[in-house]
Structures are given as C-alpha cells and as structure tokens.
Amino acid sequence: MPAPSAVVADIDFSADSFVVARQLIGVRLLVHGVGGTIVETEAYDRTDPASHSFGGPSPRNAAMFGPPACAYVYRSYGLHWCLNFVCREAGHGAGVLIRALEPTDGLATMRQRRGLDDARLLCAGPGRLGQALGIDLSYTGLRLDQPPFQLFAAEPSAQHSVVSGPRIGISKAVEQPWRFGLAGSKFLSRPFRPRG
C-alpha cells in the first residue's frame, strides 16, 4: 500500500481550501472515465460558519476530517449528491465543493443520467454534476489519485482567467469571496457578477 500523497495533478491538497479551489479551475476531472474540465469551485473551512465542518466532526462530515486529496460526498436538500475534495491535513476539516464542469468525456453517459441533451446543463451546479458523474455516498473517503477518480493538471495559463465572488446558497459568511470560476465559461452554474 503506497503512502498517501496530498499532491494530485500538480495540486497540493495540503494547502488552504481557497488556494486549492482556485488552482482546481482548469483541472480535468473524470470518474469512471466520465467528466470534464472544472470551471467552478467553492472553498470551505472549519473556521467558516458556512462549512459543514464548522461544528466539528460528525458521522455526516467525517470524510472532511480525513486525509487530504480524498472525496467528501454529502446529500444536499435530501436528494442531490454533491462532491468535495478534502484539503489541509487530516483532522482540520477543510474542503472544496466542485460546482461545475465543462463536459469533455462520456457525454452520452452524462446525457443518459441527466435525461438532457443540452451540454450546458449536464454539470452546471453541484447537484447536476453529481448526477452526471454518478456520484453517491459510496464515493466518500475515496482517494483522488486512484480509480475511479482521475485528475489531469490544468494548463498553467488557466490561472490567468480565474474570477472570484461570493459563494452561492449560503446564509452565513456570505461576504467571503470563496467562489472561483473560469472567466467567461458557458458552463457555470451562474454567472459571476462584476464586482461593485
């Protein structure tokens, strides 16, 4: 059994979640060979009132307190499966929510799972992405450097096109600009409004 590494696809998952969230933009994510390029993420941290890990470990968020570079999957609103990547060190409780992909691999599979043709709507949002990639609770805690996950490094130039803004769907710490996206992408869950 090889020692777990926090580095996958040039990303150091032992860094702060807002650093990892930014660096993940442009990375290609596949699950069982199905997926695409990450175009939208959000960072969460134990010290963050909006985070599931804010109240400390519980059965639901246990994976968030596990080793970095692993998956944390949770059920949203009782019916959607959402995928996160664990950051920092084991026991800290930080993670990055994967909110949207530009589909590149396994389009037919994703269309079948989603019951839709429009590529823009296959993975534009954490719940939609979870359904398109076939994510469920059985994926929580799995390492990102091993099957069924595959991550491929982004083009370095992608970092020049990253925009940030307030996170979506939260009621606490709403001012933290911890949502990151690929500027101008047509596959975002929602557009980034110009700052004002």
Add this chain to the structure above:
DNA sequence: TGTATGATCGCCT
C-alpha cells in the same frame, strides 16, 4: 428575466 414552490431527508434545536 425574475420570483415562488415542491421534492425529500439527515441533522440540529
């Protein structure tokens, strides 16, 4: 283009 609402369930009050 925007706002309202039902679905559905684990966890906390």
Add this chain to the structure above:
DNA sequence: GGCGATCATACAG
C-alpha cells in the same frame, strides 16, 4: 419542527 453548500417547474411581468 425546521432548515439546508439544490434543482426543475410554474407562473408573473
């Protein structure tokens, strides 16, 4: 009993 790191649908304008 109420509330989410959501989404699809049903309206109003």
